[in-house]
Amino acid sequence: MDFSKTFLINLGMLIAVAYLANVTFKYVLSRASAKMKYISSILLVVFCGWICSVFGFSFDGQVVFDLRFVPLIIASLVYPRASSLVIIGVATGLALLPFRINEASVAGFVNLCILGLLAAVLNDWMRRTDYRLIIKASVSILAINLVNVFNIAIFDVIPFHQYLTDVVPYTLPLGIALSYLVAFILRDFQLEQMRKYQIIQANRKLSKQKEQLQKAKLALEERAQQLMTASRYKSEFMATMSHELRTPLNSIINLAQMIAEQGKDMDEEDLKQYSSIIHASGQDLLQLINDILDLSKVEAGKMEITKGYISVEELMQVIFMQFEMVARSKNVEFKLRCGKETPDRLYSDSQRVQQILRNLLSNAFKFTHAGSVILEVRPERLDDPGREGDWLVLSVIDTGIGISKSKQHSIFEAFQQADGSISRKYGGTGLGLSISRDLARLLGGFIRLESQEGTGSVFSLYLPLETDAEQGEDRI
Structure with a gap:
């Protein structure tokens, strides 16, 4: 009987299908989801079993001997879930029934279902043990080959004695040998794929590190530029x-x-x-x-803040008296303006609020040669993210020289002014606004600036208006 020729044809078909599958997964399914790749691999294993059956050796016109169990052996070595092996066994057995329904095909279906269950048990055992891969593969190959021979023998599709004497001496050694050969080829292919995957991962890692280094370089260059700018400002x-x-x-x-x-x-x-x-x-x-x-x-971080109740009217009057003589000496109009529904009192640090307002008014009078300076107080509700709630706004409005858009952020930084030469013309160190900004943050507020060069500026100090309940909690 020419079993060797049939089994070698089966082996060649398995290798050809494996190569085509590799090309398909590499170029067609490379961007597919993990689930799609998993389902496709199961269908591929079933197809390998089916094609082995198609090119199997026919005995007595109905009994077919082939290597359809070999893909199941390979699957038991590589699949992460035992349930997949049961599905592969059942599906491989069903694949041939529509084309050839007889006693032998039904026996083949039952045989593959049993082999699928065995492969699932072996798969679970292999994942739970720490033996070397060669030992696990040998156990799987020998067990499935022996159970396959035993099943065919007990199904009695062909006479028992004839099967043991005329068929088994050829099919069992060939089946085991070809199973080892396919496993070796698959292992070599798997190692090659792992090497390619490791190279790809290494390239990705190097590319990522290159991007990170590039970003770090840009950050260092930016930081160096900032240090140079800070050095120049200092x-x-x-x-x-x-x-x-x-x-x-x-x-x-x-x-x-x-x-x-x-x-x-x-x-x-x-x-x-x-x-x-x-x-x-x-x-x-x-x-x-x-x-x-x-x-x-x-x-x-050592600036002390002592909060208490402040009379808003008294605060405005104190500040007005401190700058009234300055306004007269410069011949600039100085006015107070109070908005509707302004609260009578504020819960904050009176000394620091006055310090901020003095800095803002000092700048306003310094840079205003004609026109007016107005100190305005009003309540305002904000819906800005992170700043939602009720605020008391103390605004210093002047008709002075104004500040260009490009300089409005930098003037709040320490040692910086709207113009490096401005201190030589007007005097001052450029610390007032930086201190005022930091004090406003310590008080839970912030400062906003609206200005246009040549038309004046509006510096607005926003202080939180807390409810009586919240103030009570602060005191506790």
Whole structure:
């Protein structure tokens, strides 16, 4: 009997189908979902079993010997779920029934169902044990081949004695040998695929690392640019600071020396004038030092905030009296404006609120040569994400030189001004707005700026309006 020729044809068909399947999965199903690939692989294994049956060896016109159980052996070695093996066994047995329904085909169907159950049991055993792959493969190959021979023998499709003496001596060794050969080919193919997959993964990883390095490089370049900009701003700040320090110090030292040397010969009016200049210069120095200390405290997280009830009307009056003389000296109109439904009191830190308003009003009067400065208070409800709720808005509105759009963000940064030369023309260190922004955050609020160059500016301090219940919880 020419079983070897038939089995070799089966082997060739299996190898051809495996190659075509590899091409299909690589180029056709490469973008398919994992579920689609899984279903396609099961159909492929069933197709391999069916094609082995088509090219099987016919014995007595109805009994067919083939390698349809070999794809089931291979499936038991590679599939992650035992239930898939049962499906493959049943489907492979059913695949041939529509074309050849007889006693042998029914026996073949039952045989493959049993082999599917056995493959599922072996698959579960292999996943639970730590034996080497060669041992697991050998157990699976021998078990399925032996059970296949046993099933055919007991089904008695051909005489038992004839089957054992004339068929088994050929089919069993060939089946085992070809099963090992297919398993070896599959293992080699699997290793090759794993190597390709590892190369692809390594390339992806390298590509990802390259992108990350590129991003890191850009971030470093951006950071270096920021450091250069910060260094330039700090250099400008130090130049401004040296001017701001030297001017009042020189005034104090020179006038004090004049008083010490010529005080007896000076009249009372000159002494009063020099004393006033020394006092004003000392106040300027004190304000400068206070600004630097406040900025350091905020950056170090040591700025203390003490909240309490503040009378809004009293706050406005105190601020108005502090800047009334400044407005008169510059011939600029200074007005207070109170919106409707403004609350009588505010729960915040009175000292820090006044400090912010003084900084904003100082800038407003410094850069306003004609027109007016208005201090406005009003309630406002915001729906902005993260800022929903009721707020008390304290706005400083001036008709001064204004600020260009490109500079409106940078003026709130420490050591920066709308123009690097502005300190030389107007004086100041550029710390006031930075301190005001940080203090507003500490108070739970924020500052908004609306300005257009040449038409004036509106700096608005937003402070949260808390309910009595919330204030009570804060005190607890």
